[in-house]
Amino acid sequence: MGPFTLFDKSFLQSLSVDESVWFDHFFVPVVCPLFFVETLADLAKEMKEGSLRTAEDEVRIVADKTPVLSGMPCVHHGELCVGSLMGTFAPHPGQIPMAGGRPVRNPEGKPGVVFKNSPEAEAFARWQRGQFLEVERGAAADWRRMLSELDLQAVGRGMQALGITPQNCKTIEEAHGIASSLVHTEAAPEQQLRLMFTFVDVPGRFQRAIHERWREAGFPPLAQFAPYAAHVLKVELFFQIALAAKLIAAERASNRADIAYLFYLPFCNVFVSADKLHRRCVQPFLRKDQDFAWGPDLKADLSRINVELSGASEAERLQGLHKFAPRPPGDVGNLVPSLWHRHGFELQKPEEQETAVPPEAHDKLLAHLRGFQEAATAPEVAEMPSDDLESLSIERLVPPKKGSWWLIPKHVADEERRQGRTVE
Template identity: 50%
Template sequence: MGPITLFDKSFLQSLSVDESVWFDHFFLTNVCPLFYVETMADLEKSPQKGRTAEDEVKIIADKFPEMHGMPCAHHTELCTTNLLGRGVPMTGQVPLAGAQLVKTDGKSGAVFEPSPEAEAFSRWQKGEFLEVERLYAKAWRSLLLPLDSKVVAKEVRMLDIDAASCKTLEEAKHLADGVVVRRSRPAARMKLALMSLNIQTGLHGQVLERWMHANHPPLAQYAPYAAHVLAVVLFYKIALAANLISNERPSSRVDVAYLFYLPFCMMFVSSDRLHEKCASLFMRSDQVFVWGPELKSGLNELNKYYLKLPDTERDKGVYSFASDPPEIGNGIVTRLWGQLLPKWRKKEETDVADRPVVGPTINEIKRMASAPPLSPSAVDFNPDSTERFLIKRRVARRKGSWYQVPKGIKAEQE
């Protein structure tokens, strides 16, 4: 399934449908909530010549990674749980949203129904849009107004930061980090965090009580993921106040918000110049930023390579002939696999499609898929470490030039 990859709308929008098939096939994608709402917001865009706003959204929806897309939990929810004492892994795993806990065959499990976002993209592919989505799109668009530069400058001064002395994005990042790691004025810093992270007012007391009981540690120590998000927010405001990021482009607020989800990937691919400049500042040493046009070129080369196969091979579905990326062209896909998944070449050379699936395994999957969710009182295991999990998906049999599943599979089996 490939490296865990965060992507933004600009990248997916740049792909052809065929290229999107190979992106979905060779990468395990983190579908963050921001991508969904940003796409939905296009319903309120002024239509282009010959196309309606609905047409534009459908074009993006047709490229949605439905085979290997992982619905990431919202950053606000993750910040809230982190502040309340629950750990948030920040080493590349995608924190999935909407788990239903079950127990079958004596084993604990988590079942994920198709996410609301995935269901929406499936409808949008058919040109079906709900009125509530149009209203939400309008509300979202209204938020994409430039921030008041005077207000931003005042907020930065309240942090005892002189924006005029900040000359580079690296300095802005250093100043933002200082706010979340320092111990001085702890109460003021925690109040800043609760407000900036949009934590529900009703939970403030619970968070503060737990934080005070822990002896007022810096946010970076107390809730590392919440500290990461706050650092991104502060970095953006400092960079704006220092004129390192233009306030004339309202979408920059959305672009920067993608950085909230950087801990949950191995690589981030984008065709946005702001991401190219800023993303690496917030990434771990084992992560990579990939420039979108370069990966698009590599996916296009893969598509041309596989199109040379006879129809009899292609009709078997992409899994049967493309379990691993080949060494061709600029080789960026293979290079990324080698860099981020160094053990993949050592695995057993067995065609995935030819591996036998025994009957009991299929029956176990069916039982798990149909198992009723456990009530909270019946959960006798750690929800963060279930023995297995199942993700239900709605997948198109054919996408562009390619069968994602074997041609002979009937629609009701998909």
């Protein structure tokens, strides 16, 4: 498990299935909602005449490469903005905000949260089998329609009317600077709040409470009052300023969707994309402890890793990824090891001495985990700070093998199959 890494659809599409296995294994993928929606939208895609693939084939191919080992779907940015404005959410680098957890107390009474399979994970598992629901096809058509109806040129003209022109905003950095100054100022808080409510579509039932909370705080800069909400507003303002200054093309409606990936930057160490818009725009938004990785470069190093490890014996492969390849091969001259090194992960395997676990201890541990997962819901735990939780259980849909590689040890997969618990 390596750096938390936000990825976009263009990057995942560029990978082979084997390369996607190593991305999933050596990084903790941040699966943002936009990736799910964009993949789903391909169901409504018009294929080129003579193409041997259907729209369903395109979605299944992406689903086959989607991470399953360590990453998690992130909560939608709109929900997180409301939490930020209400004072109940603050982003923590290295933590993916997740939804749907059930608060429990384990058999010893200690608090924790149990996460079942996310709806997104279950949907991708279905898509891998070529199973699509009618409601998903309808949502795909709606998304495609929404993109086709976006009038980015009108958005650009609106900002030009406010004085943003190619003459006074000539670079991406200047557009970012203008947007940043707007969320760091103490001036015009009412206007800032109206923009926030418009861009994020904050439900009306929260708006009065948010306004009162900000007023009682003395209307400090939005970036201080609600850091995550300010980040999202800054991205939105940057996009509109860049359109007005003709730094971003207004002819591509998909640019509006692509820029939304930046909403999820606070939750990653690395952002990887093969999209030229991301490559041009992301740098001013990155913290000093974050990196942008160009998709083709990371793909090339994942390919190198795949080739190097393909020389392993069958006996080594059968051990599963965590035993067979706990760290990426290579040194800091290679991209994947360099990202591990920069973000504080060990590249050299320490000397390890295996200790056999007695069968009774193994059974006791499994019984303890099942007791935690099956514990009764404890509503009071939901009110506790996340740092006070003792346990976290995340259920995953993991196939035993993907592409050329065993994700889990074959003997474990065989036992799961014998018990009827395999996900194949």
